[in-house]
Amino acid sequence: MLKSVHVAFLVILILNCVGLTALFGPAVASTGTVYIRANGSIDPPTSPLQNNGTIYTLTGDVSSDSNGVVVEKDGVVLDGAGFTIQGTGTINSFGVGVEGRINVTVKGTRVEGFQYGINVVDSLNVEIAENVIEENVVGVLFQNCSFNGILKNEIIDNHDGVDLHSSLNCTVCGNFVAENSLSGLGLCSSQNNTIIHNSFVANLQQVNSCPNLLNVWNGAYPSGGNWWSKSYNGTDIFEGRFQNITGSDGIGDATYVIDNISIDSYPLMGPWIDTGQNITATYSPSISFTYSNVVSSGVLILNVTHATKPAPLGFLFLGAIPVFYDVNTTASYSSSISITLPYTGVVPNSLAEKNLVLVQWNETSQNWDNITTGTDRTDNSISGETSQLSIFTVIVPLFGDINKDGTVDIYDAILLAGAFNSTPGSPKWNPAADINKDNVVDIYDAIILASNFGKTGGAG
Numbered sequence: 030m031l032k033s034v035h036v037a038f039l040v041i042l043i044l045n046c047v048g049l050t051a052l053f054g055p056a057v058a059s060t061g062t063v064y065i066r067a068n069g070s071i072d073p074p075t076s077p078l079q080n081n082g083t084i085y086t087l088t089g090d091v092s093s094d095s096n097g098v099v100v101e102k103d104g105v106v107l108d109g110a111g112f113t114i115q116g117t118g119t120i121n122s123f124g125v126g127v128e129g130r131i132n133v134t135v136k137g138t139r140v141e142g143f144q145y146g147i148n149v150v151d152s153l154n155v156e157i158a159e160n161v162i163e164e165n166v167v168g169v170l171f172q173n174c175s176f177n178g179i180l181k182n183e184i185i186d187n188h189d190g191v192d193l194h195s196s197l198n199c200t201v202c203g204n205f206v207a208e209n210s211l212s213g214l215g216l217c218s219s220q221n222n223t224i225i226h227n228s229f230v231a232n233l234q235q236v237n238s239c240p241n242l243l244n245v246w247n248g249a250y251p252s253g254g255n256w257w258s259k260s261y262n263g264t265d266i267f268e269g270r271f272q273n274i275t276g277s278d279g280i281g282d283a284t285y286v287i288d289n290i291s292i293d294s295y296p297l298m299g300p301w302i303d304t305g306q307n308i309t310a311t312y313s314p315s316i317s318f319t320y321s322n323v324v325s326s327g328v329l330i331l332n333v334t335h336a337t338k339p340a341p342l343g344f345l346f347l348g349a350i351p352v353f354y355d356v357n358t359t360a361s362y363s364s365s366i367s368i369t370l371p372y373t374g375v376v377p378n379s380l381a382e383k384n385l386v387l388v389q390w391n392e393t394s395q396n397w398d399n400i401t402t403g404t405d406r407t408d409n410s411i412s413g414e415t416s417q418l419s420i421f422t423v424i425v426p427l428f429g430d431i432n433k434d435g436t437v438d439i440y441d442a443i444l445l446a447g448a449f450n451s452t453p454g455s456p457k458w459n460p461a462a463d464i465n466k467d468n469v470v471d472i473y474d475a476i477i478l479a480s481n482f483g484k485t486g487g488a489g
Contacts, residue, residue, distance in 0.1 A: 039286035062096045069102055077112070086140070097143065099125040103131045103287065109138025110159065116142035116165075121150035122141045123390060124165070127155055136160060145170050146187065148176060157182060168209070171196045171219075179204060186210075189230065193219040202226050204434040205239040205311045212237040220244055226301035228259040232314060236287050246293040253280050253328065255302055261285050265298050265330075279328030279359035299329040315371040315410055316354075320362045327360030338390060341397050343486040344424040346350070347372055347385065352419045370410045372423045380465055380477070381425045382406055387413040390420040397424070427486045429478035431461045435486040437478060439446065445470065445478055 059478040073077050077089030078098070086108045091097050097114035099224040100107060108124065108311055114124045124140035127133050128150040134244060139161040146165035149155050150172045158180040161252035162168040168187040172194040181203040184190040190209040191201060194217045199225045206213040214224070220242035229235045235257060245255030250270040268278035285296040300310040303326050309319040310329040318329060332355045339460035340346050354375050368387070374457055376382045385404055387398035400421075411423055429437040429443045448459035448470040464474040 043436070060091050061093050063091055063093075063098045065098070065100045065102050065105060067101045067108070069404075071105060087114075093117075093122075094119055094415065096122055096126055096142070099126045100130060100135075100345070102131055103133065105132075106134040106136065107138070111137060111139070113139040113141065118142055118144070120144055122164075127152050127161065130155065134158065134205055137162075137304060140184070141165060142405075143258055146184075148172075149174055149463075152177065156180060162184070163187065163229050167192050170194070171199060178202070178366055183207075183274040183311070184209070184213075191215065193217070193222060193240055195219060197221050199223075203303065205300070206230070207231055207314060209233070214251075216243065216244065225252070226253055226297075226427060228256045228300045228311065229259070229260070235260050236291075238291065241288050241290045243290065246287065248451050249297045250295060251278060251280065253297050253301070255283055255297040256283070256297040256328075257293070261296050268483055277359075279330055297328050299331055302327055302329055302358060302362075310358075315408065317369045318356070319366035320360075321361045321366070325361040327358050329356070329360070330364050331356050331360050334420075338397075338420070340424055340486060341388070343427050343430050343433055344386070345427055345484070345486065347423045347425055355469060356418045356421065358418060360437075365416055366418070367402070368415050368421065369410050370421060370423070371410050374406075376425075380428065384426050386424050386426075387411045388422060388424055389413070389415055391417065397422075414429065427480040427481060427484060428464050429484075430486060431459070431464075433461075437481045437484050442476060442482075445475060449475075 051439055060076050061077055066072050070166045071080065077091060078085055078087055082262050083104055084106045084429045087110050090113045092115045094117045097116060098107060116122050116124060122143045124143045125135050125147045130152045132154045133176040135147060141164045145309055146162040146168045147157055148170050148192040151405045152174050153176055155177040159182060161183045163185040167189045168184040169191045171177055174196040176198050178200045179191060184206045187207055187209045188211045190206040190213045192201060192215040196219045199222045200451045201222065204227045206227055209232045212234040214228045214236045216238040223245040237268035258408045263283040265277045265434035266279055267282045268274050268276040268487060272282045279298050281296040281298055285293040287293060298314055302308055302310045302323055304323045306322050307319060308323045309317055311317045312331050333357050334353045335350055336353045354370060372385055386399055387401045389400055391398050400415045403412045404412050427437060429441055431441040444459060448457050448462040451458040452469050464468045464477045
């Protein structure tokens with residue numbers, strides 16, 4: 030017992046010497062509130078924030094039990110560089126505060142855990158762009174603001190995603206606003222705002238407006254409006270300005286009614302894809318498509334189906350009812366597309382999870398192509414890369430099919446028996462019989478074979 034205590038104490042000393050950072054990654058910088066003062070100085074000067082002229086860049090995470098970063102200077106850019114501003118849920122706290130300012134940009138920052146993620150008051154020409162704003166009471170608040178922009182942010186899992194109060198001529202464009210527990214977008218005494226190309230996904234209430242004032246909800250055809258996810262159940266059979274010409278264009282044939290005076294005349298059938306390089310279209314928090322190069326903008330269209338195409342020989346579809354993602358787009362693109370999809374259904378065991386394969390249907394060869402680039406077992410997602418869109422699904426090897434004839438049967442059992450107790454280098458070694466890839470053919474491989482006995486590749 031005393032020896033065990035000494036060993037434990039020694040381990041603690043070693044951990045202190047090498048530093049927990051080496052084992053668990055860098056610690057969050059607990060800095061309290063960080064200020065960009067009106068004279069351009071950073072307060073406190075030890076904060077993880079550095080500036081190069083008018084650009085202020087985070088060099089580490091900020092953690093605060095009050096406010097996060099306060100911008101007191103006009104004409105600056107706050108670049109989060111992917112770092113997090115983390116709060117503790119304190120009442121009236123904000124992650125980034127901009128009040129009475131002109132020409133301020135906040136970009137590339139993850140903000141979470143505040144009453145107001147990003148709080149902009151009495152300000153002009155403020156741009157909130159390409160941030161991740163989640164788990165706040167209100168994600169982004171504009172109050173008494175004009176000519177500001179909320180552009181291409183992920184605003185997820187707040188109570189309210191975006192709130193505009195007494196704000197005019199602002200632009201809300203290209204945002205992914207999802208799974209907010211009260212509303213995706215709130216409008217109160219706000220008008221002449223342009224709200225287009227956003228994805229409103231699984232918010233309890235997509236839009237909450239009080240009172241109803243006139244705002245712009247769509248661009249001219251074929252630019253379109255917003256994607257309203259499952260709250261819009263229209264079809265896309267027609268195209269054209271009046272949606273009266275036979276053909277699909279990624280725009281719903283019927284308008285989407287928001288309230289008694291607000292209508293999205295050209296609701297999208299999926300996320301909007303802008304032109305440019307490395308453009309990500311997010312369909313849900315676990316489904317995304319990143320295009321290397323988009324030549325002309327359009328809409329990503331995804332249908333979840335349960336198709337009946339056969340699985341490749343020696344593989345099974347994942348789940349008793351496999352999920353197929355049928356994807357196409359009205360955008361024009363070149364080069365590659367990186368894809369991330371969830372793997373759904375019950376994964377039988379860790380061996381299966383380690384060997385999941387993302388495949389897409391090849392219309393030319395009438396077969397499945399392996400496009401897998403990686404698996405994230407924490408998020409239960411799988412990634413791949415392709416140059417074209419089609420049908421995608423996840424498959425798993427038919428473990429125990431040693432002779433690769435598509436069936437686990439007595440012939441595979443005979444092969445396993447012949448290699449039993451062998452290791453690499455042994456005369457009877459058969460690497461195909463080492464089903465769990467632990468460099469020995471043993472009872473564990475026999476158990477895997479027995480659990481799949483009688484199964485045929487191509488069966489769900």
